[in-house]
Amino acid sequence: MVCLGNICRSPLAEGILKSKVDPNKVYVDSAGTGGYHIGNPPDPRSIKVASKYGIDISDQICRKIRPEDLDDFDIIYAMDKSNYNNILRLSNSTHHGNKVKLLLNEIDGTEKEVPDPYYDSINGFENVFDLINEACSAIAKKLE
Numbered sequence: 001m002v003c004l005g006n007i008c009r010s011p012l013a014e015g016i017l018k019s020k021v022d023p024n025k026v027y028v029d030s031a032g033t034g035g036y037h038i039g040n041p042p043d044p045r046s047i048k049v050a051s052k053y054g055i056d057i058s059d060q061i062c063r064k065i066r067p068e069d070l071d072d073f074d075i076i077y078a079m080d081k082s083n084y085n086n087i088l089r090l091s092n093s094t095h096h097g098n099k100v101k102l103l104l105n106e107i108d109g110t111e112k113e114v115p116d117p118y119y120d121s122i123n124g125f126e127n128v129f130d131l132i133n134e135a136c137s138a139i140a141k142k143l144e
């Protein structure tokens with residue numbers, strides 16, 4: 001799960017997908033394409049919205065995506081097109097490129113984006129939670 005800062009959207013996506021899959025079968029992680037918040041916990045607003053739905057993301061630690069992630073992971077979900085393009089720039093390989101997907105494509109196959117809530121109110125985080133939750137339900141169902 002990849003966004004820009006790895007403090008708002010992708011930590012939520014990591015926590016939500018983890019809550020829907022068997023941890024012995026599916027390894028879920030998140031990262032950011034930017035390095036502004038490396039080592040920090042998720043944004044307090046993401047922690048708050050997740051906890052409202054019984055998901056604890058407070059122990060996650062921000063990291064930046066590495067080119068090796070394209071080898072290590074089978075699927076890489078980008079929250080928006082800008083991050084999608086930045087992930088693709090990490091490798092020239094078609095094999096790697098084929099692993100990168102827009103998260104909300106999992107809902108209905110359209111090119112929708114998870115909006116960046118960083119400068120938004122808590123309502124923006126609620127909206128982001130709902131969008132990611134719907135996509136993660138579709139992913140979990142597919143993985144089953």
Ligand code: 4NP
Nearest residue numbers: 003004005006007008009118
């Ligand atoms: P995220 O949100 O990509 O969902 O983690 C952001 C967090 C921080 C910044 C931008 C977006 N920032 O510019 O610091």
